[in-house]
Amino acid sequence: MTYQGVLRKMETEFSNPIQYYLVFENDFINMNQLLDKSIDIQFVKHQCLSCGLDKPIYRQGFCKSCFFDIPQAADWIMRPELSTAHLDKEDRDLEYEKKVQLQPHIVYLANSSNVKVGVTRKSQVPTRWIDQGAHEAIEIVEVPNRYLAGITEVALKDHVGDKTNWRTMLKNDIKDENLVEWRERLKSYIPEEAKNYFIESNTETNIEFPVHKYPKKPKSLNIEKVQSYQGTLVGVKGQYLIFEDDTVFNIRANEGLVVAISVF
Incomplete structure (x- = not known):
């Protein structure tokens, strides 16, 4: 199954452990249900969280012109x-x-x-x-x-x-x-x-987080640079996805990127 949408910080539900939801425009993913599953992430394009245009993201999910103009930034x-x-x-x-x-x-x-x-x-x-x-x-x-x-x-x-x-x-x-x-x-x-x-x-x-395995040497994933990544999800903590090979993906830091996520 493949999901596609613009990244925004994951929504959460306070429970034991925390429930995480990646919410797209027309769909959502309960990330807890993907633990121990293989996930493929593909970079598609940019989409500023303010103007919605395909422009490079400057900070906080906004393009440069929006970042210096809107009250949210x-x-x-x-x-x-x-x-x-x-x-x-x-x-x-x-x-x-x-x-x-x-x-x-x-x-x-x-x-x-x-x-x-x-x-x-x-x-x-x-x-x-x-x-x-x-x-x-x-x-x-x-x-x-x-x-x-x-x-x-x-x-x-x-x-x-x-x-x-x-x-x-x-x-x-x-x-x-x-x-x-x-x-x-x-x-x-x-x-x-x-x-x-x-x-x-x-x-x-x-607070208890849904993590099956913590990384020994966390390596940050730059999905814009590598364009695609595949790994086994073993945990979610903060706004990070944690993978079995110690790769970590910060959803909050990648707001405004459109990605396609496939689950195997």
Whole structure:
């Protein structure tokens, strides 16, 4: 059976283990059902997630012209502290920015390759943690807008990491941490504007991924360069497909590519 469509980040269902779905325009694949099956991936073309044209993808699934124009790719997406909707100030599209920025946001700790701090909309918990391949996570602050979450993250970055080592995450070369203790340790570094939003009492969320075999030396697949790849799927973690030969394919990093996927 062959499926074809433009890649977008896999949708997930919080269960034990996580259920993964690769969703195309007219079809979807439950990736958990493909474990231990042989899969062929063929690069077909580009399709910008904004304009839909067959133009080289620049970043985040968008062509270069869209990336520098649309609100979905503005700087405040990656740097929440740059949010200005709470001041009624427009960056690219104030209506869109108010819709996204002026809603509850969570500052969290997640352990994927190490303990890191991050920001997400409350509606994206626990999806954000799953996408990062975190096996445990905890909310530490819930604020009413993206700006407050951003300045809190910036303040905590001086005392805890904010990046995930994707190789360590995929190799599962990780250890459990007491995130409640981490939360208490970082409490004093929260900015004054956000101190009243500290979450005093909660517990870790634990996440199990559908992986039969972790790679010893992960090798990233560049499907544009090689045009085609065939391998046996042995796991899914974060937004990565893991294959038996240690090849890994980052779906999120390849958004905007149209591929044909055949299952044997």
